[in-house]
Amino acid sequence: MNDEIILDIKNVTKRFPGITALKDVSFQVKRGEIHGLCGENGAGKSTLMKILAGVYPYGSYEGSVIYEGKELKLEDRSIRQAIEEGIAIVYQELTLVPQMTVGENIYLGKEPTDNGVINWNKLYSDTKNILDQYHLNVEPQALVSHLGVGKMQMVEIAKALSENAKVLILDEPTSALNEAEIEKLMEILDSLKAHGVTCIYITHKLEEFARITDSVTVLRDGKAVTTLTTKDTSVEELVRYMVGREMKERFPKGARQPGEVIFEVKNLHAVDPGENNRKVLNGVNLNLRKGEILGIAGLMGSGRTELVTTIFGEYGKITEGSIKLEGQEIITKSAREAMNLGISLVPEDRKGLGLVLIQSILNNISLPNLPQFSNAISIDKNAELKACLQQAKDLAIKATNLENPVESLSGGNQQKVVIAKWLMSVPKVLIMDDPTRGVDVGAKYEIYKLMNELAEQGVSIIMISSELEEVLGMSDRVMVMCEGRSNGTLDAAEATQEKIMAYATGIA
Ligand SMILES: Nc1ncnc2c1ncn2[C@@H]1O[C@H](COP(=O)(O)OP(=O)(O)OP(=O)(O)O)[C@@H](O)[C@H]1O
Numbered sequence: 001m002n003d004e005i006i007l008d009i010k011n012v013t014k015r016f017p018g019i020t021a022l023k024d025v026s027f028q029v030k031r032g033e034i035h036g037l038c039g040e041n042g043a044g045k046s047t048l049m050k051i052l053a054g055v056y057p058y059g060s061y062e063g064s065v066i067y068e069g070k071e072l073k074l075e076d077r078s079i080r081q082a083i084e085e086g087i088a089i090v091y092q093e094l095t096l097v098p099q100m101t102v103g104e105n106i107y108l109g110k111e112p113t114d115n116g117v118i119n120w121n122k123l124y125s126d127t128k129n130i131l132d133q134y135h136l137n138v139e140p141q142a143l144v145s146h147l148g149v150g151k152m153q154m155v156e157i158a159k160a161l162s163e164n165a166k167v168l169i170l171d172e173p174t175s176a177l178n179e180a181e182i183e184k185l186m187e188i189l190d191s192l193k194a195h196g197v198t199c200i201y202i203t204h205k206l207e208e209f210a211r212i213t214d215s216v217t218v219l220r221d222g223k224a225v226t227t228l229t230t231k232d233t234s235v236e237e238l239v240r241y242m243v244g245r246e247m248k249e250r251f252p253k254g255a256r257q258p259g260e261v262i263f264e265v266k267n268l269h270a271v272d273p274g275e276n277n278r279k280v281l282n283g284v285n286l287n288l289r290k291g292e293i294l295g296i297a298g299l300m301g302s303g304r305t306e307l308v309t310t311i312f313g314e315y316g317k318i319t320e321g322s323i324k325l326e327g328q329e330i331i332t333k334s335a336r337e338a339m340n341l342g343i344s345l346v347p348e349d350r351k352g353l354g355l356v357l358i359q360s361i362l363n364n365i366s367l368p369n370l371p372q373f374s375n376a377i378s379i380d381k382n383a384e385l386k387a388c389l390q391q392a393k394d395l396a397i398k399a400t401n402l403e404n405p406v407e408s409l410s411g412g413n414q415q416k417v418v419i420a421k422w423l424m425s426v427p428k429v430l431i432m433d434d435p436t437r438g439v440d441v442g443a444k445y446e447i448y449k450l451m452n453e454l455a456e457q458g459v460s461i462i463m464i465s466s467e468l469e470e471v472l473g474m475s476d477r478v479m480v481m482c483e484g485r486s487n488g489t490l491d492a493a494e495a496t497q498e499k500i501m502a503y504a505t506g507i508a
Pocket residue numbers: 016017019020021039040041042043044045046047048092398399407408409410411412413438
């Protein structure tokens with residue numbers, strides 16, 4: 001890295017109807033560095049990146065972007081032009097076409113041809129080369145819809161890498177990756193850096209800034225508040241700039257008193273409903289007390305999501321074992337049945353499952369909860385609005401109006417809408433699959449506070465989390481899964497990261 005400026009962002013302002021997403025933003029990115037960008041949900045990070053990537057063309061914003069000494073002037077509807085200039089982006093939202101193969105997705109719009117006919121052999125061998133070059137374990141001909149979220153994210157990254165860009169923008173690339181995949185991505189970024197590629201890196205996992213970036217710019221409320229050299233800063237300092245105040249603790253203290261066991265899973269075995277010979281659960285035991293928060297830890301692929309979606313009646317075919325709610329054995333064949341029994345699930349893949357993007361925030365929150373606001377003849381619109389406003393306030397959803405479509409919200413705020421929707425029903429058992437993924441530090445704290453309050457009201461919570469700190473910070477007990485089984489349960493008082501990892505990897 002030298003001190004040459006590759007990107008000089010000067011006084012950029014971007015307005016949307018009713019909101020100014022970027023306010024006079026200026027900072028510089030050096031050639032060959034990994035430049036972090038952080039800020040709370042809605043701070044303007046993705047908007048700024050979309051300007052660099054040509055989603056919002058020249059003329060749709062004020063100010064200027066000087067790229068390699070020249071003003072960047074991307075034409076309307078020409079994302080291709082940004083790529084030709086050498087700027088590639090991995091978007092925060094998944095953008096792959098699920099019905100197409102990995103290769104078709106990577107070469108979409110730039111398929112290799114012979115005399116105007118797509119050369120499929122070349123397309124797939126080129127795909128294989130890229131995947132191999134970065135040691136990505138994905139089949140070129142696999143249908144994207146058959147991949148897990150983590151693999152899809154790796155394909156998105158491979159697609160951007162295939163552009164041989166000078167500037168690579170990664171907007172929350174690790175939110176769907178497991179630890180091994182994150183490690184792989186870090187290696188890829190190191191090697192790109194060694195080749196002089198410049199990277200802009202966005203994440204809510206603040207530890208990643210120290211791990212990979214050279215400098216970090218903080219956005220707050222649409223303004224660039226500072227640019228720091230990574231080695232001279234700390235997570236605490238970043239948080240202070242992001243939220244504009246000191247945050248003393250990351251986990252609020254609860255005052256709950258868990259009661260008797262109300263939910264029990266005994267020796268549960270299940271197979272994949274599509275592939276009956278593929279075992280996904282291999283003997284899970286757990287019990288959950290009234291008003292308790294039970295953390296579920298485990299490596300990616302250990303069966304955590306399979307367990308909760310099976311309990312919720314959405315996935316696995318149970319071959320052995322039982323599930324009991326309040327002493328009664330229950331069989332849930334659909335999410336609707338589970339909800340009627342008082343079980344809710346905040347799903348993992350909120351990008352795919354959770355929301356109807358073109359519908360209003362209000363509708364998305366209230367739709368599954370309409371029975372609460374309805375009598376035989378009509379819906380009490382006032383009560384509905386009031387309840388939704390309360391949820392939006394509790395979760396600090398950053399929206400100018402609940403009638404706006406969900407797609408106008410920033411990524412993290414979309415996530416909060418899904419959580420709001422499931423919290424509103426006040427279930428007996430609330431299952432949350434990685435509830436704070438992609439959510440900023442301040443909002444995480446709000447979600448934790450809500451979880452504590454719900455538990456104090458007697459709601460029993462199962463929380464899956466990949467962040468060990470979060471599991472330790474929030475749970476009364478931690479159940480650890482390994483290869484489809486429950487491999488051990490620890491009291492919060494005796495749990496440590498080391499003990500959890502020992503159970504998760506099967507050493508203990
Ligand atoms: N297409 C749009 N129409 C209207 N408002 C928008 C649009 N896109 C973004 N916004 C608003 O601009 C602001 C900045 O959003 P942006 O997506 O850039 O935030 P972000 O920093 O990427 O947040 P996150 O961490 O949640 O991804 C938000 O208030 C958002 O609601």
